[in-house]
Amino acid sequence: MLNKMVAEYDDHEKHIGLVDNWEKMGFQHYLDWFYTKWMDEPIVEKVATGKVLEFQERIMKSGFWWPTE
Numbered sequence: 090m091l092n093k094m095v096a097e098y099d100d101h102e103k104h105i106g107l108v109d110n111w112e113k114m115g116f117q118h119y120l121d122w123f124y125t126k127w128m129d130e131p132i133v134e135k136v137a138t139g140k141v142l143e144f145q146e147r148i149m150k151s152g153f154w155w156p157t158e
Contacts, residue, residue, distance in 0.1 A: 091153065095120055124154045 098105050098119040111122035148154040 091151075100122075119154075124148075 097103060101109060104121065106119045106147050107127060108119075108122065111119050114122060114126075116122040116125075145154070
């Protein structure tokens, strides 16, 4: 199931993602770019306390994202 979801985002014909040149930037998958470059560190003042951390913990538990540090 996860592979299908990643493939959906990687499909250039569907235009699901925010950028089309993630491969040229050296990323194997669109979501690799999304979670390492676009998401990066949240702007604390604009996010409800704990919500970003809660979201990150959920996607880490799913195996869908992992911190690079």
